[in-house]
Amino acid sequence: MKPVKIGICGLGTVAGGTINVLKRNAELISGRAGCAIDIVQVGSRKLKDHVDLAGIDFTTNVLDVASNPEVDIVVELMGGYDTALEVVMTALKNGKHVVTANKALIAVHGNEIIELAQSKNLVVAFEAAVAGGIPIIKAIREGLSANAISSVAGIINGTGNFILTEMREKGRDFADVLKEAQALGYAEADPTFDVEGIDAAHKLTILASVAFGVPLQFDAAYTEGISKLSTVDIEHAGELGYTVKHLGICRLHPEGIELRVHPTLIPSDKLLASVNGVKNAVLVESDAVGQTLYYGAGAGAEATASAVIADLVDVARVINSSAHAAVPELGFKPKHVKALPVLPMEQVSSAYYLRVLAKDRPGVLAKVASILSDKGINIESIMQRESEEHDGVIPMMLVTHVVCESAINSAIAEIESLADISGSVVRIRIEHF
Numbered sequence: 001m002k003p004v005k006i007g008i009c010g011l012g013t014v015a016g017g018t019i020n021v022l023k024r025n026a027e028l029i030s031g032r033a034g035c036a037i038d039i040v041q042v043g044s045r046k047l048k049d050h051v052d053l054a055g056i057d058f059t060t061n062v063l064d065v066a067s068n069p070e071v072d073i074v075v076e077l078m079g080g081y082d083t084a085l086e087v088v089m090t091a092l093k094n095g096k097h098v099v100t101a102n103k104a105l106i107a108v109h110g111n112e113i114i115e116l117a118q119s120k121n122l123v124v125a126f127e128a129a130v131a132g133g134i135p136i137i138k139a140i141r142e143g144l145s146a147n148a149i150s151s152v153a154g155i156i157n158g159t160g161n162f163i164l165t166e167m168r169e170k171g172r173d174f175a176d177v178l179k180e181a182q183a184l185g186y187a188e189a190d191p192t193f194d195v196e197g198i199d200a201a202h203k204l205t206i207l208a209s210v211a212f213g214v215p216l217q218f219d220a221a222y223t224e225g226i227s228k229l230s231t232v233d234i235e236h237a238g239e240l241g242y243t244v245k246h247l248g249i250c251r252l253h254p255e256g257i258e259l260r261v262h263p264t265l266i267p268s269d270k271l272l273a274s275v276n277g278v279k280n281a282v283l284v285e286s287d288a289v290g291q292t293l294y295y296g297a298g299a300g301a302e303a304t305a306s307a308v309i310a311d312l313v314d315v316a317r318v319i320n321s322s323a324h325a326a327v328p329e330l331g332f333k334p335k336h337v338k339a340l341p342v343l344p345m346e347q348v349s350s351a352y353y354l355r356v357l358a359k360d361r362p363g364v365l366a367k368v369a370s371i372l373s374d375k376g377i378n379i380e381s382i383m384q385r386e387s388e389e390h391d392g393v394i395p396m397m398l399v400t401h402v403v404c405e406s407a408i409n410s411a412i413a414e415i416e417s418l419a420d421i422s423g424s425v426v427r428i429r430i431e432h433f
Helices: 013-024 026-033 062-067 082-093 103-119 136-143 158-170 174-183 198-212 231-239 301-319 364-374 405-416
Strands: 004-009 037-043 057-059 073-076 097-100 149-155 242-253 256-267 279-286 290-297 349-359 379-384 393-400 426-430
Touching (some): 004 062, 004 301, 062 082, 097 103, 103 198, 136 149, 198 242, 231 349, 231 393, 231 426, 364 393
Parallel strands (some): 004 037, 004 073
Antiparallel strands (some): 149 242, 149 279
16 A cells, blocks of 8 residues: 655644554554555644654645645644634645644534545544543544434543642642642643633534534533632532533433533533643443443553554555545534534523522521522432631532423522622532532
8 A cells, every 4th residue: 555645734742642553653653554554744833853864855834734745644733723623624625635734723623624524535533622632522423423422521631620629639729739730841831721611612512413413513612611610619619429520511402402611510420620731532322321420541651652643544555545545533423413503501401519608697507408499400419518717607508300491590690699698609510420
């Protein structure tokens, strides 16, 4: 088989890992691909000393790579939106397959990218865009292709998981742990995408489309971060038998899909609750096989490179096959992709943890319970604490049964309007899986 020639755009951590692994495991990879995979060109704004580019053409214009007639596959590893989109669209227009690790690009512009690729009988592969080295897209799209998938939920941002692990295990404040995460290189100087759930929402958008065969709908995703979480609530959750995780959750309903990222309490005896540090894990619920859990490194140079190269192997097989045998990007042939809407959060049902600060007066708990009862909300458990640092104010922690979000919103508004309630009610959703 003739060698497949690739061009890489970007020269950061993942690109460096990809180059190193391709060189180190060249014989093994070519054995699996059925041909050699050769890097013929790399494009980046500047050369990086830590990457060995001996024998590889280098350019500071990434569009040169996208239009290079020698390149069969363009590997986009720059990140971001604008330039990355131009590179990918240019590559496709020039008849080149594309492999990318760019979750933001696929989540936001994936529909138009995939449409162009399909019109030209080309492949766009993005395994590395979700959960780093965990082959979750391949598992859902191929390994579970016989299954009707009902839900996907996961810890899909390692930075947030590291922060919550430190807060839970060591009682540290969010701001303190965030500084350490930045010092360790887990969080960017501007950590907004990680701690406010945007990065996770990008990944969840892709997972939902692959699982349910729906268009990518990032703009409709509900996103809530962890920056306002208190160690107090994490401690109380532990006493109630729960662990706080920042989850991405999507579920299929006849009328649409749930697509939401937010802090979530899960029972501490569940496997997902034991996923700590920067690790990722994805739980898939399907009809034939039931629950399956995928765990591993969600980031890192060589972990992500593993997913990039897996895509390269798949595309190389397609290039050297007699027929276009690639798996569809979203796992479904275009005519079977369903335009289901994303349900608004008000229509989503969940159990809830509520922390209410009440003045130390008789009858306050009864008033709160009455409001919840009037909204059709059943209380599963209640825990109270001494006033401690709160001057004459007692924290009350309530766990509810499953109820529609609109009902809990109405109840919280009414509770907060009581004269004996201090400040805002803290609300964290609960999932039992």
